[in-house]
Amino acid sequence: MAPLVGRASELQEAAAALRAGSVVVIAPAGEGKSRLAREALAAEAAGGAFTAWVQATRSAAAIPLAAFVGLLPEDARVDDVHSGSLDALRKQADGRRIVLAVDDAPRLDPVSAALVLHLAEREVCVLATVRSGEALPDAIAAVAESAHRIELGPLDPVAVDAFVEGLLGGPADEMARHWVRETSGGNALYVEELVSGAVESGALSAAHGLWRLTGKPSVSTSLRELLTTRLEDLDSAQRAPLELLSLCEPLAHAELTALTSPSALRDVEQRGLVALEPDGAARLGHPLFGEVVAGTLPVLRGRRLRVQLADALERRSPRAPGDTLRVARLRLDAGAELPDVLRLDAAEAANGAGDPDLAAELVAPVAGLRAAMALARAHILRNGNAEAEAVLARAEPLAPGEPLAFPYVQQRAWNLTWKLRRLEDAVALLDRALTWSPDPAWTGRVALARRMETAINEGYSVVAELEPALADPTLPDGERFNLEAFAAMSALFAGDGETAAAIALRTCASLDPDSPLGVAAFAVAGQIEQETGEGAADMRAQAVTVLRARVRRGDHDGAALAATALGYRELMRGRYRDAALHLAEAETHAARHDHAGVLLYVRAYQVGVASALGDFEGAQTAMAGVDAALGGGAPLARELPQVLRARGWAARLRSDAEAGDVFVAGAAQIEQLPVHSAHLLYEALRCGVDVAAELRAATARSRSRLVAAFAAHAAARAHGDGPGLLAVAEQLAGMERVCFAMEAATEAAARFLDEARHDSARRAAARAAELHQPDQGTEPPVIDGLDAPAVALTPREQQIVQLVRRGLSNPQIAERLAISVRTVENLVYRAMIKSGVSDRRRL
Known part of the structure; x- marks a missing residue:
């Protein structure tokens, strides 16, 4: 059941x-x-x-x-x-x-x-x-x-998610959960039927412990029969409103009334088959009605209704944002003629909506630069980057003098650089573009683009020309974002995490977070926080929000960015199994569209997860994925630190000594990047290498809370400073680097034991045990010389400690937990003894 x-x-x-x-x-x-x-x-x-x-x-x-x-x-x-x-x-x-x-x-x-x-x-x-x-x-x-x-009303989204995962017996990715939430409308029976049908058809399958939606699911026969029962007694007039909405939803109530019988519309509204929303929009009473009704619609009647709907949408004034795409889709499906302007507008909208197949179909008969750019974009969205370059190369003679010339140059240079890894060809394109016009405004924009292109492979060296360009109030939003993102990355690669974070946060604040540029800004801010510890403290929560929003919009690239960010954050929190699930989800999205090139990062972080879990085979497989993502070429400047880190993680499964050598050599290779080299040095520290001097030097060359914490850890270890190690553990925990914090607390406990400071040792050991993440594939830390059961807090003691930390008195705790005050006193006392503290305020 x-x-x-x-x-x-x-x-x-x-x-x-x-x-x-x-x-x-x-x-x-x-x-x-x-x-x-x-x-x-x-x-x-x-x-x-x-x-x-x-x-x-x-x-x-x-x-x-x-x-x-x-x-x-x-x-x-x-x-x-x-x-x-x-x-x-x-x-x-x-x-x-x-x-x-x-x-x-x-x-x-x-x-x-x-x-x-x-x-x-x-x-x-x-x-x-x-x-x-x-x-x-x-x-x-x-x-x-x-x-x-x-x-009883419909299940809320949280309950639907729990129901889905209960039916599957394991976690499901956001795409699968979103599909069930939207399609079922929260109806428990429909949830069950949808999940069983998708599993049976193979559209929903499990891999690496995660159920993923890998195909387009269809309504099962049993569910279709169930829904048909609710609709079988409708006459043709009552069925008409459902047919129209099954083809185009929502419609304004006035539009639907004009196209159908008002009395029949009232009938289906009263039966709950059509719902009228507060804003006057009419929708089907349940999302699944549309697929059932449209599936039984006669072909000729379907064509006639589509034309009527397209005419109705074109009469709107003003039109809603998605109307152009809906009109084009309706006329295309009806076999009607589409003017070129409508095809172009709709193709761009289809690309923006994550439907590159429709975009390519719409734009195929159209000539011109704009059409070529839309078709190339469709290829890129399907990871057809070589095909996109072929289309854009053929269109180059059309570009000089065109209003779209600069966007064309940007699109093609980006594809050459980031997807095809042909930096020289991108620079050559920009050199040719400089000759297309003598206008100083044109040559200035192209020259700046060329300077940024060459800087990409030079570690994002600071570009002085950015400031005057950013001061131009006429700069389009897309170009402004590109320049601001580049300025933030320049500061990051120069070691100035504070400035990088300030730029990124300012950019995020100026953009709609649900827009493509807003998502890209989130990704830049997330990378900066990841490397420096600077910036927003709620990046994990933001990533969850972005993931859900991008899945809802069908934006695989944005979803891949968010899921990758979640995977890295769970890796740093020591939640390795959760990290693996998020990275598997990111992999699914990136396989469909990887505009930002996140697959390399996904593979690198998968190496880190496998290394933490002692999974040699998994690390080798993920490392092979890193090499495959590089396509046989050298990593770009922004990719190199993660590639070096992944190689060190893989080596650690062979020995700490080998991994330490790999990390130290990698840090030397990117010594000009103080923040990134500090990460590699810290990994060497975790392998037992004394890098206190090198991390101290990296701190002097950077402004980063995380790098400062790395250096403090190295210094405390070098000086045998137990209190210093425990303080570093708290700093790292505050930045959600919980796996590092646990190691620092464990080292503190061992140092206190060496000094025969047993109370302090128990307190540090208890903190290390608290930082360990249970059920994530690793064992709790063990400190030689301390009895683990005597140090570890029981679940009830942990509950009591959390309430004490929230300021509750013993009587208040007793009332909340329905136990005696004496029992609370005993539990608090035992927790204090195990934690090595003499004051409950220090628990």
Whole structure:
């Protein structure tokens, strides 16, 4: 049986109400009213009540009392059933309270319905389920009138996610969860059918512990039949509004009224098949109706309706942002002619909406530079970067003098540099572009682009020309962002984390976070925080928000960026299994579209996860993925630090000594990048290499909280400074580098033990144990000379410590946990002893 999720409050409400009388649960089909009733009845039975289940059906309704077979005496008479029914139930209950559940109560035959009323009016607590909008027989209506009513709505998104993962028996990626949330509308039965159908078809499959949506799921036969039942009695006029909305949703209510019969529209609205929203938009009553209705629409009628809908959308003034794409899609599907301007506008919109196949289809017959750029963009979105370059190369003669000449140069240079790794060809293109016009404004923009292009492979050396360009108020948003992002990366590569973070945060604040530029700005800010510890403290929460938003928009590139950021942050938090799941999700998105080149980073971080988990084979596989992402070429300047780090992580599975050598050599290779080299030096420190002097020098050349913490760790270790190591642990934990913090606390405990400072050692060991992340694939830290069970806090002690830290007194803790004050005092005392502190305020 599927797990019951998202109904805890309703279940609690039913239990409380049944203690006082009868309960009626009302919900649309598939929302889980029967399941809730069964759980509530089971809870009553567990509490000592006598319980019985009566299932009403249409077939049983033809025979009086058929639903009560087994509960009533065999000789019960239809004309005198009341006299013996209660006595029969009392005899079976043997003194216990009686709770009778009646599922689908309106389907009872009249005699059975009257019996339910008779029992409810006496000592029987009735728990009845009723489908929303269903007419009630008089007897059941009388029961409902005096009963407590519980109305079930759709499951909320959190509950749907939990239900999906309960059905699958493991975590699912955001794409899968989003698809189920949107398609099911929160209907529990539909969730179950969608998941089972997607698994059966192979569209939903598990790999590396994560269920991923790898294909386009379709509605299963059983779910289609279930939905068809709700629509089968509609006449042609009533079906028309659903047909229109299945092809184009939403529509303004006035538009839908003009295209259909007003009376038929009212009928389907009353039946919940069409919903009118507060803003006047009309939608299908459930997302799944559209696929069922459109699948049965005759071809010629479908074409005619599409043309009518396209005409209606074109009459809008002003048009909504997505109207152009909808008009083009409708006319294309109807086989109608599309003017070139509509094809171009719609192709660009389709690319922006994450539908490159449609964009390519729309723009295929159109000539010109704009068409070539749209087609190239479609190729890039499908990871067809070589095909994009071929299209753009053929279009180069069209570029000089065109208003789109500079965007063309930017698009092509970006593809050559970041996707094809042909920097020389990108620079050559910019050299040719300098000759396209003598206009100083043109040559200035192209010259700056060329300078930035050459700087990419020189470690983002500071470009002095950026400041006057950024001061230009006429600079388009896209170009401004590119310059600001470059300025931030220049500061980062120069070691100035504070300035880099300030630029990135200022850029983020100036952009819509849900726009493509806003997502790119988030990625830049995230990379800076990742390397320096500077910037927003809530990057993980932001990444979760961005991931959900980009999946909702079908933006695989943005989703890959967010999932990669989450994977790295979980890696740093010591949550290695969670990191692996996020990176697997990022891999899925990047396989569909990797505009930003995140796949290399995904592979590098997967090496780190495998190294932490002791997975030699996994590290080798991920390292091979790093090499594959490089395509046989050398890494670019921004990629080199992560490649070097991944090589060191892989080497650590062979020996700390070998890994230390790899990390030190890598740091020397990028010595001109103080922040990035500091990361490699710190990894060498974790392998046992004394790099205190080198990290001190890196700190002097940079402004970065994280690098400063690295140097402090190295110095404290070199001087055998236990308190210093414990202080560093707190600094690192505050920056969510929990795996590093745990190591520093463990070293502090060992140092305190060497000095025979046992209380301090226990306190440090307890902190290290607290920082360890359970169920993430690694063992808790062990300090030689300390008894682990005596140091580790029990789950109850950990709970008490958390409440003490929140400022609660012993009596307040006792009241919250429903235990005695004396018990709290003992637990606090034991936690203090284990933690090596003499004051509860230091817990």
